[in-house]
Amino acid sequence: MTEQLLDRALVEEATKKSGLIWVRGGSGVQAHGVAGSDAPTRALWHVWHDGAACLIGDGPGEQPLPGLVDGGAAVVTVRSKDKGGRLVAWTAKVVELAPGSPAWDAAVAELKGKRLNAPDGEAMPARWARECRVLRLEPQAGTLPLPDGSLAAAPVPTPATTRQPIPASVPRLLFKRRQRGR
Template identity: 80%
Template sequence: MTEELLDQALVEEATKKSGLIWVRGSGAPMLQAKGHEVPSRALWHVWHDGAACLVGDGPGEQPLPGLVDGGDAVVTVRSKDKGGRLVSWAAKVVELTPGSQEWEAAVAELKGKRLNAPDGEAMPGRWARECRVLRLEPSGATSELPDGSLAAPPLPTPATTRRPIPAALPRLLMKKRKRR
C-alpha cells in the first residue's frame, strides 16, 4: 500500500512540474496493423484533478494520434531540472464532452497554460467546436524505465528548418563588413 501511494505521489508531482510529457497511445489501429509501433509524442498538458489534461486534434493545436476514448496510453515524464526521464506510468484515456462540468474545469486550466493562442478569449469555443479535450488518468503502478536511449527518427512533417541561402547573400554581407 505504501509503495502505491509513493508511486501515485511521484506521478502527480513529476507530471505537475513538467511542461511536456511523452505519450504513446494504443489506439492507432492503422499503424499497428501495418506493423508499425505507435511513436511517443511530446505534448503540453495541465495536471488537474488527478489527471493530465490535453487539448488537440484541431487546427493550430497539437496532434493526438493513438489517443482514443476508453483506450490506454503510456506517459513518460521528464525531470524539469535535468531533462532526463523520471517516471513512466500507464493511463486510461477519457475524452471529455464539450460543455460538461469536467470539460469546463479542464478547459479553464488549459486556457491559462496555452501559449500564443491565435484567438485569445474565443479559444474555449473553438476547442468545443473543433478540438478534443482528453484526460489521461493514472491506471496503475509506474513502470520500469529502460536503461538505454529511446532515441527514434523524427516523425515525418512538412515543416522545414533550412533552405539554401540566396546567392546574393554572401556579397551583401561582405559589403557591410567593408563599410566598417
C-alpha cells in the same frame, strides 16, 4: 498499500512540474507496460488537473494526438524539468471529455492559461469545442520500470516547417541597427 500511495504521489508531483510528457497510445499498449505500439511516442504539453494529465489537440494549430482514443490506454513518461532525464513512467486510461460538460469546462480553464502563442485569445475555448479534443490521461495503479537506453528516434514527419529563405531585407535591417548603435 504504502507503495501505491508513494507511486501515486511520484506520478502526480513529477507530472505537475514537467511542462512536457512523452505519450504513446494505441492498440499495443497494455495495462502493465508496452508490447509494441502502432502509434508514435509524442512529446505533448499538458496541465495536471484533478488527478490527471489534461491535453488538447487534434485540431488546426494544435498538437496531434495519434493513438489516443477514448477508453484506450497510454504509456506516459515524465521527464525532469531541470535536467530533461526520465523520472517516472506510468500507464494511463484515456478519457475524452465532452465539450460543454463540467469536466471539459474545468480542464479547458486550466489548459487555456498554459496555452502559449494562441492565435485567437479569448475565442480559443469555442474553437477547441468545435475543432479539437480534450483528453484526460488518468493514472492507473503503479509505475512502470524505466526503459534502458536512449529511446532516440527520428522526428515524426510534420507539415510544420521553419526552413524558409530569409527575406532579403532582414540582413540589411540587422546590419543598419548595429551601425546606429555605435
